Amino acid sequence: MNNISNIDIILLLSYLSLTLVVSLYISRQSISTIESYFISKRNSSWWLLGTSMVATTLSIDTPIVVIGWIYSPGLWKNWFWWSFLFTHSLVIFYFSRYWRRIGVLTDNELIQYRYSGLEAKFLRYFKAFYFSIFFNLIISAWIISAFLKIFGIILGDYSIALLLLSTLIAIFYTTLSGIKGVMINDFIQYFIAFAGSIVLAIFIINSDAIGGFENYFNMARDLPDEKTSFVPQVFNLEDFLTFLAYVSIVWWTSHNADGGGYIIQRLCTAKSEKDGVLGTIWFVLNHYVLRLVPWLFIGFSSLIIFSTSKDVDPESIFPIMINNYLGSGFMGLILISLVAAYMSTISTQVNWGSSYFVNDIYKLIKSDTSEKHLVFVGRIFSIIFLISAVALGLAIDNIGKVWIFLWSVSSGLGFFLIARWFYWRINAWSEISAILSSIILSSIFFILDFFDIYELSFLNKLIIIPISIFIGFLFTFITKPTQIDILNDFYNKVLPDGYWGIFKKDIRKNKNSNLIDSLIFSSSLISLLFSIVSLSLGNFKSFIIFFCIGITILIYIIRKIIL
Numbered sequence: 001m002n003n004i005s006n007i008d009i010i011l012l013l014s015y016l017s018l019t020l021v022v023s024l025y026i027s028r029q030s031i032s033t034i035e036s037y038f039i040s041k042r043n044s045s046w047w048l049l050g051t052s053m054v055a056t057t058l059s060i061d062t063p064i065v066v067i068g069w070i071y072s073p074g075l076w077k078n079w080f081w082w083s084f085l086f087t088h089s090l091v092i093f094y095f096s097r098y099w100r101r102i103g104v105l106t107d108n109e110l111i112q113y114r115y116s117g118l119e120a121k122f123l124r125y126f127k128a129f130y131f132s133i134f135f136n137l138i139i140s141a142w143i144i145s146a147f148l149k150i151f152g153i154i155l156g157d158y159s160i161a162l163l164l165l166s167t168l169i170a171i172f173y174t175t176l177s178g179i180k181g182v183m184i185n186d187f188i189q190y191f192i193a194f195a196g197s198i199v200l201a202i203f204i205i206n207s208d209a210i211g212g213f214e215n216y217f218n219m220a221r222d223l224p225d226e227k228t229s230f231v232p233q234v235f236n237l238e239d240f241l242t243f244l245a246y247v248s249i250v251w252w253t254s255h256n257a258d259g260g261g262y263i264i265q266r267l268c269t270a271k272s273e274k275d276g277v278l279g280t281i282w283f284v285l286n287h288y289v290l291r292l293v294p295w296l297f298i299g300f301s302s303l304i305i306f307s308t309s310k311d312v313d314p315e316s317i318f319p320i321m322i323n324n325y326l327g328s329g330f331m332g333l334i335l336i337s338l339v340a341a342y343m344s345t346i347s348t349q350v351n352w353g354s355s356y357f358v359n360d361i362y363k364l365i366k367s368d369t370s371e372k373h374l375v376f377v378g379r380i381f382s383i384i385f386l387i388s389a390v391a392l393g394l395a396i397d398n399i400g401k402v403w404i405f406l407w408s409v410s411s412g413l414g415f416f417l418i419a420r421w422f423y424w425r426i427n428a429w430s431e432i433s434a435i436l437s438s439i440i441l442s443s444i445f446f447i448l449d450f451f452d453i454y455e456l457s458f459l460n461k462l463i464i465i466p467i468s469i470f471i472g473f474l475f476t477f478i479t480k481p482t483q484i485d486i487l488n489d490f491y492n493k494v495l496p497d498g499y500w501g502i503f504k505k506d507i508r509k510n511k512n513s514n515l516i517d518s519l520i521f522s523s524s525l526i527s528l529l530f531s532i533v534s535l536s537l538g539n540f541k542s543f544i545i546f547f548c549i550g551i552t553i554l555i556y557i558i559r560k561i562i563l
Helices: 006-026 034-042 046-057 061-071 075-082 085-102 107-114 118-155 158-205 213-221 237-253 261-267 273-290 292-305 314-325 330-365 371-393 399-408 414-419 428-450 464-478 484-494 513-536 540-562
Strands: none
Touching: 006 158, 006 330, 034 158, 034 330, 034 371, 046 158, 046 261, 046 273, 046 330, 061 075, 061 118, 061 292, 061 314, 075 237, 085 107, 085 237, 085 261, 085 273, 085 484, 085 513, 107 118, 107 261, 107 330, 107 484, 118 158, 118 314, 118 330, 118 371, 118 399, 118 428, 158 292, 158 314, 158 330, 158 371, 213 292, 237 414, 261 273, 261 330, 273 292, 273 513, 273 540, 292 314, 292 513, 314 330, 330 371, 399 428, 414 428, 414 464, 428 464, 513 540
C-alpha cells in the first residue's frame, strides 16, 4: 500500500457511504412484489436502462482481459467480444421489441409461452437451475477473481477486506431495493468507472516512461503490426482463422444470441418499445466505442512500456500500471472506479440469478406462495449465492480462459435461441438436446485439457457447434411440434418475422427491412470502432474518415427509428 494515502482511503470510504445513502433512499419505495423487485414495474426510461446495461458489462474483469489481449496476442483478439455487436444489432431491430411484447419477468419464462408439454417444463427448470446457479456462479466468481487480481497488486493483503466490504454493500442495496436500486447505482457507477479509466490513461501517457501525447503517438505508430492490427494478418493462418470464427460463428452461438439474461431483464423494465430500442442503442455505443477509448490508449501504452519484458502476466498489466503511475488522490479515484465497476456487475448477476431461481423454480414449485414471501426468498438466495461466488472466485486464475469456456458450454444453444423466434417448428427438444450436447462435449474437452491428456485449440473446439446443431435439429423433427394453440398465442402476441406459414389465417410476408437496418447499423459500429483504434494509434486521417462514416450511418438509423 505504498501508493495509497489517507486521501485515497477517505475518498473510497466516502463513495461507499454515498452508495449506502442512495440505496436507503431508493428502498423507501415499496418492494412488495417480484415484478417491482426484478423488473421495476416496467417503467424505466431508455437512458437509465441503457446505462445500466453498459455498467453491468463494464465489469472489473473487462479491462484486465481487454488490455491483456492487446498485449498478447494482439488487438485482434478482442474480436471475441467485439463480434457480439452483430448480436446487439439484431436485439435493436428484432429482439428488443419481441421481448417487450411478450412481457416476461425473466427471459427463461419465454419457454412457457413458446413451447408445450412436459419437455417445456423440464427445459424451464433445467435452464433456470443451470444459468442461475452453475453459469451465473462462474461469472460472478471470475468477477471476484478479477477484483482480487487487481487489488492484490495495489492493496496487498487488504484486498480481501475491501472485497468483503464492497460485496456486503452490493448485496445490501441489491436485496433491499431490487432492480431499481441496482439500475440507479449502475447509472452512477458507470460514469465513475469511465472517468477512472480516462484519468489512468492520461497519467500513463504523461509519465516519464512515455513523455506525453506527442511521444506516445510517435511510439504507437512504430508498434509491431501483429500487436496493433484491427484484424490478424492472413499469413498468420491460425490467428486469421480464429478471427474468422469470432466474426462468423461465435456471436450467434452463445447463450446471449437473442439478447442475454440481464440485457433482457433491462429490456423488460422499459416503459415502451421505443425506450427499449433507444436504450439498447445507447448501450451498444457505450459498450463498443466510448468506454473502449481509454482502454486502447492504456493497452498500446503497455506495449511501449513492457516492450522488453517477457515474463509479465498479461492479466496483471492493468493493475501494475495503476500501481505505478497514479499519485495520491487520483489513486483514490481509480480505486472508486474499480469498486464501482465491480459492484455494478456483481449486483446485477445476483439480482438476475435470483430472478431465475424465484420465478422459474421456486414459484413453480410453491404456486400458492405470496408475493412478499417470494421477494424474501429472492433476498435469501442472493446472500447464499454471493457467499458461494466469493469462495469459488478464490480458485479462478485465468479469466480470459473462463470467458471462452463459458461460451463453449452453451455454444450449440445460440442457434436455436434465435431460430425459435422465426421458425414455428422449433420446440423444447431443440433447446434441450443442443445445450446438453454442448455441455457434454465441452466437459470432455475440459477434462482432457485439465489432466494434460490432450489440449484442443479454440478452432478444434468449434466442432461442438455443428454437432450440437445437428443433434438439435434431429430431435426437432423426430419429436412433436409445439401445440398449435400455444404457437398461435405466441405469434399473435409477438408478431415475429420469419416462417410462420402454418397459420393460414394470418400469413405475414417476411420483411427484410429490419435485417438490412441491422447490417447497416453493424457497419456503423465497425466504422466507429476502427476510427477509435486509428485515433489511439495516431492515424488521424483514418480516424476522421471512418468516424464521419460511422456517425452519418448512426444518425440515419436513429432518425429512422424515432420518426
